[in-house]
Amino acid sequence: MHGEPSQPQSSRIGSALSGLCRGLLELLYPPSCLACARVLPASAAFCESCDTALERVPPACCRTCAEPGNFPSGDCPRCRLHPPPFSRAWAPFAHEGPVARAIHRFKYEDHPELAEPLGTLLADEARSFLARAPTLLVALPLHTRRFRERQYDQTQLLAGALARATGRRAPVGLLTRTRETQRQVGLSEAERARNVAEAFTASASVAGQSLLLIDDVLTTGATARAATAALREAGAARVDVLAIARAYTLAA
Numbered sequence: 068m069h070g071e072p073s074q075p076q077s078s079r080i081g082s083a084l085s086g087l088c089r090g091l092l093e094l095l096y097p098p099s100c101l102a103c104a105r106v107l108p109a110s111a112a113f114c115e116s117c118d119t120a121l122e123r124v125p126p127a128c129c130r131t132c133a134e135p136g137n138f139p140s141g142d143c144p145r146c147r148l149h150p151p152p153f154s155r156a157w158a159p160f161a162h163e164g165p166v167a168r169a170i171h172r173f174k175y176e177d178h179p180e181l182a183e184p185l186g187t188l189l190a191d192e193a194r195s196f197l198a199r200a201p202t203l204l205v206a207l208p209l210h211t212r213r214f215r216e217r218q219y220d221q222t223q224l225l226a227g228a229l230a231r232a233t234g235r236r237a238p239v240g241l242l243t244r245t246r247e248t249q250r251q252v253g254l255s256e257a258e259r260a261r262n263v264a265e266a267f268t269a270s271a272s273v274a275g276q277s278l279l280l281i282d283d284v285l286t287t288g289a290t291a292r293a294a295t296a297a298l299r300e301a302g303a304a305r306v307d308v309l310a311i312a313r314a315y316t317l318a319a
C-alpha cells in the first residue's frame with residue numbers, strides 16, 4: 068500500500084487537533100493590532116500605522132539596566148552608585164506609544180489573550196538578549212488580592228507564552244509576593260524602593276539556578292531589584308531581567 072510514509076495515526080490526529088484549535092482561536096480572536104485592536108489581514112503584532120510609531124530602546128544605553136544614554140563607564144549613574152543585584156536588565160521597546168497601549172490593554176483592560184502575541188513579539192525582538200540569558204523563566208508575581216481582582220496574572224501568562232515561543236520553562240511558584248504593595252505609578256524613586264523592599268520571597272528550589280525574571284515594564288528597576296534580592300537570598304546563582312518595555316527615568 069502506498070501512502071504517507073509512516074506518520075503514526077496519533078500524531079496525525081494530534082496535528083489535526085492543533086490545527087483545529089488554531090482555527091478556532093483565530094475565529095475567536097482574529098489577528099488584530101496589539102495596540103489599537105484594528106483587525107489585520109494577516110497575523111502581525113501591529114497594524115501599519117502603529118508599527119511605524121514603535122520606539123525601540125537605543126543601542127546607546129546602560130549596559131546593566133538599559134537606561135538610554137551615553138555613559139562613559141558603560142553604566143548609568145544609578146547602577147554605578149547602587150549596583151543592582153541582577154546581572155543585566157533589558158527591554159526591546161520604550162514604554163511609549165503603541166507598546167504602552169498594548170501593555171495597558173493586556174494589564175488593565177481584561178485582555179489575557181494578548182499574552183500569546185506579546186510573548187511571540189518579545190521572543191522575536193529580544194532574540195540576541197535571550198541567546199545569552201538563562202533558560203529558566205520566573206515571572207514577577209502579582210499579589211493574591213490583585214490577582215483576585217484581575218482574575219489573571221499577566222506576567223505569568225507572558226512568561227508562559229515566552230517559554231512556549233522559545234522552548235524554555237516558566238514554572239509557577241518560584242517567586243511569591245508576600246506583602247501588599249502600592250502601585251508604583253506616581254511614587255518617587257526612594258518611595259518605590261521602600262514600597263517593594265522585602266515584598267517577595269523565593270522558593271528554596273531556586274538555589275544554584277540561573278534565572279530570567281520576566282516583567283512587563285521596567286522603570287527604575289526597584290521592583291526588579293527587590294525580586295532579584297529575594298531570589299539571590301534563596302541561593303539563585305544569577306538573575307537577568309527581561310521586560311517588554313522600558314520607561315526612561317534619567318534625563319539622557
Ligand SMILES: [Zn+2]
Nearest residue numbers: 100103114117
Ligand atoms: Zn494599530
Ligand SMILES: [Zn+2]
Nearest residue numbers: 129132143146
Ligand atoms: Zn543602569
